[in-house]
Amino acid sequence: MQRVDIRPLKQKMRAEIKEWRRAMPEGQKKRADRKILERLVCLREYARCHTLLAYVSLPIEVDTVRLIERALADGKRVAVPKCIEGSHEMAFYYITGMDDLSPQTFGVLEPIPGQCEPVTRYEGSICIVPALAYDRLGFRLGYGAGYYDRFLSRYPHPKIGVTYAHNLCKGLWHGRYDIAVDLVVTESRLCVCNASPRWAKPKKSG
Numbered sequence: 001m002q003r004v005d006i007r008p009l010k011q012k013m014r015a016e017i018k019e020w021r022r023a024m025p026e027g028q029k030k031r032a033d034r035k036i037l038e039r040l041v042c043l044r045e046y047a048r049c050h051t052l053l054a055y056v057s058l059p060i061e062v063d064t065v066r067l068i069e070r071a072l073a074d075g076k077r078v079a080v081p082k083c084i085e086g087s088h089e090m091a092f093y094y095i096t097g098m099d100d101l102s103p104q105t106f107g108v109l110e111p112i113p114g115q116c117e118p119v120t121r122y123e124g125s126i127c128i129v130p131a132l133a134y135d136r137l138g139f140r141l142g143y144g145a146g147y148y149d150r151f152l153s154r155y156p157h158p159k160i161g162v163t164y165a166h167n168l169c170k171g172l173w174h175g176r177y178d179i180a181v182d183l184v185v186t187e188s189r190l191c192v193c194n195a196s197p198r199w200a201k202p203k204k205s206g
Contacts, residue, residue, distance in 0.1 A: 138193025
């Protein structure tokens with residue numbers, strides 16, 4: 001049976017999602033970002049973690065700046081990734097605020113190495129994973145560079161995807177080496193993906 005090259009299909013889907021996100025009204029995006037943040041910080045796994053690994057969002061992505069600020073205010077350590085030059089690998093560095101960041105690869109804000117401490121142990125952490133789209137099994141459509149794919153293959157702790165409900169699909173292409181997240185948070189639902197319901201329980205109020 002002839003194998004189909006799915007790369008053009010992925011590129012087409014990436015372009016369509018980016019166009020949809022750019023056309024998203026500002027008010028709608030802010031409301032969705034706020035609801036995603038509210039759902040995320042109510043997770044028991046967020047309450048229990050000592051360290052939050054978070055990407056620094058671009059304008060078309062789910063806002064993580066408020067999440068970073070909230071986690072720091074909650075007394076958690078926060079680490080964000082820096083791409084390693086000449087490779088498709090990345091390393092996480094602790095930050096104490098947005099002043100520890102400067103524009104680097106692809107215009108993304110990254111930690112300033114001489115100013116920030118590298119993360120060497122990941123126990124007690126959760127990782128917020130960026131993507132253009134997720135499916136209900138937790139597989140993701142990323143940007144195609146492979147940075148998070150490589151990191152997640154070595155990361156055994158809770159992995160949480162955030163995306164807009166419009167970008168949560170029934171199914172996405174994935175291979176045997178793709179790593180699914182355990183949980184996807186949108187503005188309208190919480191999707192448990194990897195048969196890990198203990199990670200998806202909201203903390204009790206009061």
